[in-house]
Amino acid sequence: MGAASCEDEELEFKLVFGEEKEAPPLGAGGSGEELDSEDAPPCCRLALGEPPPYGAAPIGIPRPPPPRPGMHSPPPRPAPSPGTWESQPARSVRLGGPGGCSGGAGGGRVLECPSIRITSISPTPDPPATLEDNADAWGDGSPRDYPPPEGFGGYREAGGQGGGPFFSPSPGSSSLSSWSFFSDASDEAALYAACDEVESELNEAASRFGLGSPLPSPRASPRPWTPDDPWSLYGPSPGGRGPEDSWLLLSAPGPTPASPRPASPCGKRRYSSSGTPSSASPALSRRGSLGEEGPEPPAPPPLPLARDPGSPGPFDYVGAPPAESIPQKTRRTSSEQAVALPRPEEPAPCNGKLPSGTEEAAAPPGGPRKEVAGMDYLAVPSPLAWSKARIGGHSPIFRTSALPPLDWPLPSQYEQLELRIEVQPRAHHRAHYETEGSRGAVKAAPGGHPVVKVHRITGKMVATASYEAVVSGTKVLEMTLLPENNMAANIDCAGILKLRNSDIELRKGETDIGRKNTRVRLVFRVHVPQGSGKVVSVQTASVPIECSQRSAQELPQVEAYSPSACSVRGGEELVLTGSNFLPDSKVVFIERGPDGKLQWEEEATVNRLQSNEVTLTLTVPEYSNKRVSRPVQVYFYVSNGRRKRSPTQSFKFLPVIFKEEPLQDSSLRGFPSASGPPFGTDMDFSPPRPPYPSYPHEDPAYETPYLSEGFSYGTPPLYPQTGPPPSYRPGLRMFPETGGTTGCARPPPVSFLPRPFPSDPYGGRGSPFPLGLPFSTPSPFRPPLPSSPPNEAPFPPQSGVHPSPAEGYSEVGPSYGPGEGAPEQEKSRGGYGSGFRDSVPIQGITLEEVSEIIGRDLSGFPAPPGEEPPA
DNA sequence: ACGCTGGAAGGAACC
C-alpha cells in the first residue's frame, strides 16, 4: 500500500511510495500449513497487516496509476486447480536504487512511504508464552524496521526477556514491515495498516457512508456560538492540515521497554544534517530506525527466513521480499536495534485477548509459526502495489500454500463468507514514535476496541484452527476466529507506531515526502480453509484513522449530516454533526467534473446561532444548474481554514422533476473516480467498500490497473444492496447469530446501494483520476440525525461489507432509537430515500423509486468476472 | 513504578 500523501487542498494525490523495491508480498499470513491440509481444522485466520489497499471494498477500486511502473506482486496466476489462483512471487520493483531485489527488499529502495507502522501491542505486560508468537510475528524485536536476520528480534528492546514476550508491545514493536500486526493467540488476524492510498480507495467505500468516521468522543457540552463569543471558545487553532496518509505500524501496546522512552537523544534531531536527518537524530532514541542497527544484519535474510524453508505456511506469501532490500545507509544504528532479539524459534502463541483458544491452532504443529523473519524492516508495501490491481476479477480462492500477497486486493465478501469490522476504530489515534512509550492500542469509538468478525451467512460456521503467522515483510498478527467467539476478534492489541519521516525518507532516498502522512487504516484479512488445500481469502479495512496529534485536534470532522440530498434549488437546512467546528467554520459545496476539475463551488451559509463545536447548521446553496434532469453528485466539506478541511462528504442535488433514468450522470460517473474526490486531502471516513467500476469504459480513471484488469471482487458488492447496511454503531452487533458463527438463515446480501460519497479523498490534485471508488454511486445514506451524539454516530458500515439484509435487520433495526441516526436501513437504502423524502418530498419521488433507479444503474454494471450476482 | 495520555516546546520544512 502505498501511502499516498494528499495534499489537502489540492487534492492532489501522490503516490508516495511506489517504490518499494520489492514489494514484499506479505501474506496475511500465517503459516498455516495446517490449513493446507484438509483435515486441518477449518479456521479462519484473521490477519492484521498491512493495508491492503482495498479494504473491504477494495476490490474494484480503481487506483491511481502508480507513478512508477511495477507492482509488488504479480497477479495471481491460475493454479492447477480450477478456480484457484496462486500468488506469484512479488516482483520487486526497484526504483533506481541499486540493490537488487533479489532478495526482495534488498536493494533498491524498499519503501518509500512515510511510515507509520502498526505494531502489535501485547495485551498484557507480561505476555505469556503466547506472546512469543507474537514476537515472532512481529518480527524483530527491534523496534526498527530491520530485524535481525534471524528474524524476529524481539521488538522490544531489551525486553524481550527470555521467555517473555518476545515482542514487546512497545512501540517498537516489530517494526519490520511498515505494518505490523498484532495477533492474539487465538485468532489469526492480520492487521494491516493501510496508508492513504489505500485509503483513497478505501475511502471511497467509506464514502458511501459519507460520514466521517465516528468520532469517539462527543463533545462535552457544546455550546452555541454566539456572535461575540465564537472564538472565545476556541483558542487560536494552529493550522493544521489534514493529515495525510502515511504508513503506520501497528504496534502492540504491550510491555514497553524498561525505559519506555529512550534516552533520548540529545535533543531533537536536526534535519539539516546532511540530508540524513536520521543520522543526525540521536542515536539513542529507541526507535529502531530503518536502517542502521547497531548490529545491522549484514544482509537481510530472505524474507521467509524464519520459516522453514521447506514448509511455508499456507499463509505465507510467496513472494515475500527479503528484508535485505533496505539499503544500509538507511539503517540506523539504534540501541534498539541492537537489542533486537532473535526471534524465538518457536514462538508461543500470543496471548491474545482474542478469544482464544486458538493457540493450538495458532501454533503450527510442531513448529513455530511461520514468522517471517526477514520482514523486519519495513516492508512497506509500495504504493504501486497497492495501486495496482493484481487480480483481475477472479475468485479469492487460493491455495493454502500460496496465499495472496498482502498487497493484493481482496474482496471483503465472497459467496457466503463475509469479513466485516463490527466495531470500527476511532477516527483518531495518536501514533507514538519510537522515542515514546506506547500510546496504547487503537480503540473503538464507543469504547473498547475494534472488532472484526467473519460471518458465514449460510450455514455452518467456518471452523478452523488458526495460528498466528508472520508474513514476510510485513508483520501480521494472526488470530484464529472461533465459533465460540462468534468468529469475532477483539483487536485490542494493536497500536500505531509512526516512523520518523526522515527514516522513511532515507529508505526512499527522498527527502520531500514525509509530511502529512498521518492516516492509516487497519486492514484485516481472513483466510478460510476450504479443504483441498484451498482457502478463500477476504479482507476488509477500517475507517481511516488519523494518527497525528494535531490533526486530531484541529481538523474538522463531519460525522453525520442530514439530509444528504435536496433540490437543486437549495435552501434546505443541512445539519452537520461532528467535531472541531469553529465559529468561523465554512461549509463549501463543490462539484468536480470527470476530469477532476472543479466545476462548481459555493459556500453555504452557516447559521451560527444554531451551530457549535459539534454541530453546524447551514443552508444548502442553490446548485448552479437548476435544469438538470438527473441527480447531481456534489460534495461538501467543512473548512476551518486553508489547510483545515474535513474530509469531503457527499451530497446530491435532485432535479426538480426527477423521475427518470438511472443516475448516470455525474452522480455516478463523477463519483469518486470520475469526478474525483473533491479534494485530495479530503477523505471520506466512510468505510471502504468494494469498489465497483461503474463506468469503466467511460472513465479514464478506471483505467487504473484495477479496472483495466477487470478486477472486481466482491461480487455482492457490485450489486445494489437492498438490505440495510450493517449498523456500524459501536457495540452494535450486526448479526443475529448469537451463538456462533453460524450463519443467518438469510441469503447473502445481494446488492448494495451505491453511495454518493466521493471517496476519493485522495485524488490529490494532479491526480488524474479520482481516487474514489469506482462505483461510488450515490448512496444516500442518511447520516444520523444531528441529534445523535457524535460518538454515537454510527460508524460507517463496513466497507465492503455488505451486510446481509436479513441480519442487519434483525439486529440493527431494533436498535434504532428515536433521534438516533437514521436506521441503518435508511442509510443503505432508506437513507437515500430519506434524503429524497426530506429534501424533495414534493417531487413525489418515493424511496422505492429512488432505489429502483439506483438499482437499475447498478444493474448495468458488468458482473465481476466469473461471478454472478448473488441471488 | 509503569504505562498511557494530553500537551507543548523546539526546530525543520514549507509556502
Place this chain on the structure above:
DNA sequence: TTGGTTCCTTCCAGC
C-alpha cells in the same frame, strides 16, 4: 532570500 506558517518529533507531566 527572507520571514511567517505549518508540521514533525521529542519531551514533560499528570493520571
